[in-house]
Amino acid sequence: MEALTLARIQFAANISFHILFPTITIALGWVLLFFKLRFNATGDGKWMDAYRFWVKVFALSFALGVVSGITMSFQFGTNWPGFMEKVGNVAGPLLAYEVMTAFFLEATFLGIMLFGWRRVPGWVHTTATVLVAFGTTMSAFWILVLNSWMQTPAGFELRDGVVHATDWWAIVFTPSMPYRLTHMLIASGLTCAFLIAGISAFRWLRGDRAPAVAAALRTAVVMAAVLAPVQAFVGDQHGLNTLEHQPAKVAAMEGHWHTGGNVPLILFAIPDEATRSNRFEVSIPHGASLILTHSLDGVVPGLDQFEGKHPPVAPVFFAFRIMVGVGVLMIGFGLLGAWFLWRRGALPTLLLRGFVAMTFAGWVATLAGWYVTEIGRQPWLVTGVLTTAEAVGPVPAGAVASTLVMYLVLYVLLLVAYIATLFRLAAKGHVVEHLPGNQPLPASA
């Protein structure tokens, strides 16, 4: 394989591995704060037990996020030197602000959050939790700002072939940023909700009926029931925004080869790039016109308008269907779970098993969603400004291949260890919640 392909696979592998962990920690930070505040307000020890259990998951996920994130900051230089040379004047400050306003905040106060129990008063510990949650969200904000700028760049001019910033307001608030940020934050909320629900259901099914387990499960199910339908709406709005600014991406997502009206909504097909058509197509007449233009005969741009300049169709098309499919499942599980909690006060065994199976559903949907938007931007790295091929470095294919193998081995090993550790923590959850060194000072101290 050539160096460009290998460099892309390597970066994709790294960024895919990385996003798994922030996707958990962004929302889990706020859930931990919720547990802590409930404890402060009610004095009920179950909330503190839930905190003690989930802060360990947070620490583990955070460590994996940190080490894979550091790897990424280096790969900008090792794999894509052309990126910073061309758009460094915009990307640089955004990345610098992420490190300065988010990274240090999270990393420093995480120590107090994890080990500060007996050393600081309760309110300092609560504040540390707020700052860590705020830090993870700020981190997401800056990264989503940069990614959105790469998708729909604005506020710059080209001088001697190099991007120069002209309007920072426009750079931060690009047309796609509010949609992408909201979509991602809710995705994190859902990932976290299904993780907590899955692990708590696992504990419940094993006979661990501690009040903390029920409290965490209830919190997670309510989160899922609220966020999943909202995400469907936000995702739709994000899609309409993409149609306006990156129509080629939407054409690939929908598998539309030809521009026209009365466009059907394709449920399944196998896009064939060679014949520029779909095989085995199953579709709903007028569906896409209705969704994308809100009228039955609305004209939707097809891939024929972007020949030679559109992304590879099949991966974007399938990734989109996986994301939507998992999203629909999430809505079903969330609403069903909430209904049972409301009517019966508990979940039936079958549904609990279902939640265990859905433990990592958020990961699948988040990864699929990022594949849609990142592959969907190709051949551009920064839309209309820089192609991916132009940014690749001079490192020979052999070197990239050998480090790629190293990273892949490491990531598979760590992922297996992570999932195994999660379920082992769950299996001895009641012990974890009551470790002697982990008792907090009273909130008033």
Added chain:
Amino acid sequence: MTPFLPADDLALVFAALMAISVLAYVVLDGFDLGVGLLMPAVPEERDRDRMVASIGPFWDANETWLVLGVGLLLVAFPTAHGMVLTALYLPVALMLAGLILRGVAFEFRAKAATPVHKRRWDHAFIGGSALAALTQGWMLGRYVLGFAEGFGALLFAALSALGVAAAYAFIGACWLIWRTEGDLQKRAVAWARRTLWVVAAGIVGVSVATPLASARIMARWFEMPNLLLLAPLPLATFALIAGLAALLRHMPLPGDALRRLPFWVAVGLFCLSFAGLAWSFFPYIVPERLTLFQAASAPESLTIILVGAAFVLPVILAYTVLAWRVFGGKAMDLRYD
């Protein structure tokens, strides 16, 4: 944003910020990695747990200085960033693998199901620390000689790898003198005494090799009046080494007096060595190839970062001090799992 500093001054400010970040990283993660390097000398699980507990609350934030240093290189000197990182592609990848293994081992070793698994993550912790320390030393050696090829240059890089690993073990041992007690502390004193001499040899080695390799560096140090003006640098280094060697012979002192001093002397030695290298290479950012003035980004972009940094860096320093105060004193038996 309209720049309020001339472009060359901005480049200087950012070079200084980057130098501070790299120095902070080398000192802070230096002692973390050093503790990892020393772990094989400690067979008892309880002592190993204490060693890990002594750095547990700090390592995340310590490693962030690396991200800031590389980030500033990336942001302020993008051309140099591409040049340096592609030249060091393989050692960077290995260092990252080392940092990944070391970082996750903190969590996994504490949450391990069986003692056998815990030992395995101990190996990952030790191996990861060693890999990161050695590759960082290797990269320093390659960088110092301007990425020169040939057997001599590679031998120098290999010696530099060992030297940096020894320096990290040294500052790690000084950290443990401060943060542990009893038998473990006594052993830390012994490690510090042994590694101090390797560090001294390393400093002398680099100080001799760099002027010999470059006539420009030779002139910077040995022409008048530089020779006199710079004399305090080597003299202070010598005084710190001799003084610390004398102190370590008597440690631990009654009442654990001066327990912090070896660590801060080690920090002083790191700073002096760093200052020496900085003087040798200024104004080059890629030795003998690219100056920091040639490599700097557009002034508008640097200005907006500088404004942010002026507000944020003092805050970072303040809460770093807070965290150090919260976790001052001897390492306790932190329950990590």
